[in-house]
Amino acid sequence: MEAPFRRSVPEHREAIEEMLGVALRDLGVETIDLDGALRRRLAQDLVAPRALPPWDNSQMDGYAVHADDLGVIPLSVVETIAAGQAAHALERGTAAPIMTGAPMPAGANTVIPIEAAVPDRFPLESELAQGFTVVLGTGAAEGSYVRTRGSDIDEGAVALEAGTVMGPTALGIVAGLGIAQVQVIAKPRVLLLSTGDELVAPGTELAPGQIHDANTTLLRTALRAAGCQVDTVGVLDDSPATFTTSMREALNAAEHPYPLVISSGGISKGAFDVVKEVLANYGVAFGSVAMQPGGPQGAGMLSLPGCDPVTFMALPGNPVSAFVSFEMFIRPVLATALGLPARTVAIATLTEDMESMPGKMQVRRGTFTDGAFTPMGGASSHLLAALAASNAFILIDENTTHLDSGTRVNVLIIGDGA
Template sequence: MRPPFRRSVAAHQVAIEALLGTALRSPGSEPVPLDDALGRNLASDLVAPRALPPWDNSQMDGYAVNASDLGTGPLRVVAPIAAGQGATALARGTAAPIMTGAPMPQGANTVIPIEAAAPDSFPTSAELAEGSTVVLPDSSSEGNYVRARGSDIAEGTVVLGAGTRLGPTALGVAAGLGLAELNVTARPRVLLLSTGDELVAPGGTLGPGQIHDANTTLLHTALAAAGCEVTTAGVLDDSPEQFTSSLRAALKASDRDYHLVLSSGGISKGAFDVVKAVLAGHGVEFGSVAIQPGGPQGSGILSLSGCDPVPFIALPGNPVSAYVSFEMFLRPVLAAALGLPERARATATLAADLDSVPGKLQVRRGSYANGTVTPVGGASSHLLAALAASNAFILVDEHTTTLPAGSRVEILIIGDGS
């Protein structure tokens, strides 16, 4: 068993990247329907299977004509062409009423907007039957008000590159090309668990000394928002034997391997810190990082008999500590591997005095707007309401112990936590 590590924040960030980088960057690929592809990353280039538009079509409501027939006098009006219909070839000396998006008939090469025609309205069916004519301008360039085949996307071209994060516009392009599904990078599979006999699932009845488990929901949603496929094992027992048995069962319950196991709780110096007590002998190292909250940390390759080795990250149990740890150590690796937007950093004016402990990066919660950040709540790691009211982390370096109002501070903008 190795001695506890003592790391700087930067050193622990490097350690987590080294632990997860390779596994998260090669999770494989899978086809998914368009409706399920939002926020996913393309696994390979999207090559257009057809041109878009697939045929020449009208950009305006007007008359489809051959430009060389203009200036020869009134043209006989033939059957109209509506969007969604095929078009018969256009005879010379005639003009076909055409609607926006309708296919251009063979023999026509330009469109005259209805506003430029005399009369400036389409004939009725009865008028067509009697033999309507229309007077059009004397000239028009070929291709005028015509959307040419492939003018948006040529068949065979790369429309979206591999790694593209799929948003509404990208999915709209795929739909326009007629694709019902896309090949996307598979989500990293994470097994999430909490520990603590004092924890009860939300909705459950609390016994003496018990509290509801916030960490599973907090971390599950954070992982899902970062693009992970999450399986929850729930709250595992604080008994070493039952914890080990439950963990082994959870690892073997899936027909697919996990890329990561993430736990919260059970890694401090208490007498009942089961995660550290059990896993320190199975490839996971534990120690402290110079950060507050979130000092106790654990990481390594878990080697549990009967199970395949898997990266394991152990976070502290207090909810704010767990979430700060996720944002500072795990989400940056997920962002780099999965193409997520990185959390923005900025410099802001501090709205109130702030004290910090020496020797640690203190991460305080804050409300940021218009260049100013206001501390929310105190430094304690149990203040869930303050975390929920925050959209930024105030980062106070290990050398600073006092910051008066008006100081310039570095912040990490976490928005709504997504």
């Protein structure tokens, strides 16, 4: 059993970054349809299988002509070229009405916009049969209003580099290249555990002394929003023997080893803190971080007999403490590994006086609006309503004990927690 650690927030963050960085280094690859690829990270360079555009086409509605035929002499108008159809070769001395996006006919190298033609309209079908002519003045250079083949991207060129996070524009070019599936970094599969005999599932009637389990839902959805697949096994018993058996069964039930297991609860100094009591014997170190809420923490490589070793993070059981711990230590590593946008730290004006405990970084809830931060809920770590109403955390360093209203402070923007 390792001695309890005592760390500052930066020290613990560094330790977790190193540990999780190894766990999330090789997540594997999966092939998915474009509909499921939003915000996923490409596993390899995406090479264009064809040029884009695939052929020369018209940039606007007008007349396709050969530039050398432009002048004051009327040109005979031939059959219209519409988008989505093949084009017949254009004979010299003629002009073909062409629609935006339609392929350029062989023999044509320029498009004259309809507004520049005399008359500035396309012929009716009856007029075309009678020999309609049009005058297209001089001055247009060869290639005017023509989108050339490959002007967007050449066949064989890298359209998107490995590691690109797929947003709407990236997915747009993939679809435009005719690609229906992409290879992306697989989502890490996380096993999430809650502990506590007092916890029951939402929707269950409460017996005396019981509360509903908020942590499983809170952390499961936070992990999913951070790009993970999450397995849960409900609330584990506070009996060391039963907890150990349930833990072993959960780990061995997985088709592949988990890169990460996260628990909440059972790591303080109470008489029934089963996570700490059991797992401290199998490679997980427990201790405290100079942060409130979220002081008790555990982390390490769990080597439970009969199971594959697995990276394990033990979070405190109070819901606010668990969520603050996730935001401060776990989500930043997931963001780096999976290409999520990092949380923003902004400078805000504090709207009221605040007191802070010496020796610990305070991570307090509140609202950030129009450059101002308003605290909510105080320091207590059980106040879920204040957490749900917040969109930011104020970060008060461990040496500060008082802040006046109007002070400029650092706030971590969490939005709705997604």
